Amino acid sequence: MTQIQSTFAARAPSGEGGMSSLSIKRLGLSLSTFFAISYVICILGYLLMPDFPVKHEALSLFLPGFKLLSWQSYFLGLIESFAWGWYIAAVFAPLYNFFGRRGAH
Numbered sequence: 001m002t003q004i005q006s007t008f009a010a011r012a013p014s015g016e017g018g019m020s021s022l023s024i025k026r027l028g029l030s031l032s033t034f035f036a037i038s039y040v041i042c043i044l045g046y047l048l049m050p051d052f053p054v055k056h057e058a059l060s061l062f063l064p065g066f067k068l069l070s071w072q073s074y075f076l077g078l079i080e081s082f083a084w085g086w087y088i089a090a091v092f093a094p095l096y097n098f099f100g101r102r103g104a105h
Contacts, residue, residue: 021100022093032085039081043074 039059046056046068060066063080067073 021097024089024093027093028086028089030085031088032082035081035085036078039077043069043077 042056042059045052045054056068059068059077062084063077065073066077066080
C-alpha cells in the first residue's frame with residue numbers, strides 16, 4: 001500500500017458502508033475564507049483593471065448594501081462574504097449529514 005493510500009485509509013470512516021459526517025465548523029471556516037479571499041481578489045481586480053469587461057456591480061446582488069467602492073462598503077462586503085460561507089455551511093452540512101445517514105441504511 002502506498003503512503004497516499006494508507007493516509008486515506010486511516011481517515012476513512014469505520015464500518016462497512018459507513019459515511020463520515022460533515023463538520024459545520026470546518027465547512028463554515030473553509031467556505032467563509034474562500035468567499036472572503038474571492039471577494040478581495042474581485043475588488044483588487046476592479047481597482048487594478050477598472051475597464052475589464054466583468055461587471056463588479058453584480059456584487060451588490062449578493063451583498064446587501066454593497067456599493068463600489070468606499071472603505072465602509074469594502075468592509076461590509078468582506079463581512080457579508082464571510083457570513084455567506086457560514087450560512088451555506090449551517091444549511092448544507094446538516095442536510096448532507098441527514099441524507100447521508102438515511103441513505104446508509
